[in-house]
Amino acid sequence: MQSKKTALLFIFITILVDVIGIGIILPIIPDLIMELTGEGTAMAVIYGMWLTTAFAGMQFLFSPILGEISDQYGRRPILLIALLGLSIDYLIHAWAPTIIWLFLGRFLAGITGASFTVASAYIADISTKEEKAKNFGLIGAAFGLGFIIGPGIGGFFGEVDIRLPFYIAAGLTFSNFLFGYFFVPESLTPENRRPINVLKMIPGVSLASLRNYKGVLLLIVAFFLANLAGQSLPAVWSYYGIERYDWSPREIGISLMVVGLLVAVVQGFLVGIVVKKIGKKRTVVIGFTLWTIGMFLFSQASEPWMLYAFLVPYALGGVAGPTIQGIISNQVSEKEQGNLQGAITGLLSVTAILGQLLFSPVFYYFIRPEADIYFPGAPYALAALLLFLAFLFAFMAMKKMDLQDDESVHSKDVLPH
Template identity: 45%
Template structure:
């Protein structure tokens, strides 16, 4: 890393923070608006709208699966800066397109573009790895979680409150933010990957299947990668039905959904942006992972059986505390990979996570639709996706603990993640 990059590191990390924030914002904007938007674009009830949302998320995730490894490998060859800037322009185009979508088909077109641009998260996490050292690696990855929290706040806030004024206005606001961030990054973002750490672009390593195969090069962290995948199936997929769950069970309005979204975002920022900097050094990364996964499981189980709307605020506290597991997991995984392979690793991880996002929303939305439609089930249980999520978190906890026992004998430095 050059002296100029070190000097500009705060501005660079700010740009990465905003980039991930806008990525999440684009997903959050849709959450409170989509039920009404689908009602406007076609005649859909809650169950059908939930399934369409699952297909939209499937489209987004499929594009991320295809392009994450490509963008990650391109960033290993040409640097992180150009990939990030081009992706932000792509986000702006996507949101502008969705703002004027005349029918559901164009929502799918928009999600396709967003999935390609959203694959830049691969490069953003590689950038974090480039500018991080052992003692601040997990904390810097916490910026990704904090950006996710703030993006959740802004996305749901824009979607709910601006959506009350006009269903298309939130997308226009998101488009403006993405393009402004691209302009900001053009002037302040330094390159983080030095020329000597770059490597030739190789299609055999850049294709998504090849990227997944490359993950097998790291057997010491195979269990952690498996746990990482289950966490995202349980959390990201279940989040995709949140608005529909709140509308179906508690008859919440868009503004009510936005208020809960803002509360969740504040919690995530406090935990990911601040609390983990205290917790992870004190507990160590392995204990942080275990406690985080257990908090996730408890929160999801409570949400599944919530019988009053105000309890959602209470139950979201343990769920959001589960967020300490993500940076700790990612810190452990990235600490075992060489600098010139970080983009490839992140591409492989994002491809893997994209598969979970392909599977998860379809599974969870179908489960929700099944247990809320009297024609398909005699049991009414809209909390079914959350209960399944809790079970997956417990399985992930067991896998992680078993992985620690196997790896500690050969890699005693794994728990600290600083070597």
């Protein structure tokens, strides 16, 4: 039991430092890009879009590769190599003399950040079917906490020196590498290992191999659409705050910290409680309803206090995400968890790419001087529509599944005592 708790702590911190790396970038990337290029804000937006695309593209390509390798050789060595690589990557960011070096750093960050796949598979390895929704909630909690720490480091230490946050992130990541090396065991037992299938390393192929599992592809589509909608926040949040509220980098950082705090509380503590009380199906339905309402309200927030208030239903809706991920994992063989998580992480990387290419242009279109309708909240209105579509796919998928715990709000099988 103690080793299991240690392992979960390690995975939590691993995902946390990945997200910190993303969170650090958001408040300081405009100033860093302008420092390296000598360009103004308008071009900084374009560079920022392509930097995010480079990061997400590498995650998309390498997520199925790392997931497939980990199904044969185990999760621990892949995670440790990725953490060591990420430590080096943060130093590349800190030392970058030109924008080209920043792009190289983002490429390496995408490759090492693909360890999210293996971390998710590790959770699946050590969790019972009843524990998965709760334990996958740790991923959401790590994301939330990462978006507290990351923007905090970026926004506050970045004012001391624009590159100082990267040194801090490098130290945190290397510390976690040492923790994992000395204290964390392997999670994948020999009987659950299988030979590498090279075809499954090709992005998208791993999804096709899952078509025989009842309802899984529909749920993955729902998961994909929900996460695509969620990309509206990192894509335009900073620029939305500047355009609508005239926010400074510090105010942007504070707002992202609030987002992270709410997400961490909901996904770290409420998911297991809610699933235990009302079951998986009802959790997904209520979660998507709150998600959609909160996202649409973002588009209507004319004052900063309104945006903060509307974060509450949006964050509460986050109970749906890890619940869906737990349902998906339970439908797939233990020998296919690395492949499954690689497919899911690859899709999430695609959402990061598409989110930039979708929401940024929509935001620009509705704030440009010649726009017929001035509507800076347009990306969030579009995201709310995507969340509604995601709910429809999830509902159709769950109708095909026998989720017995949903028949009773007093089920004793959802969480261990």
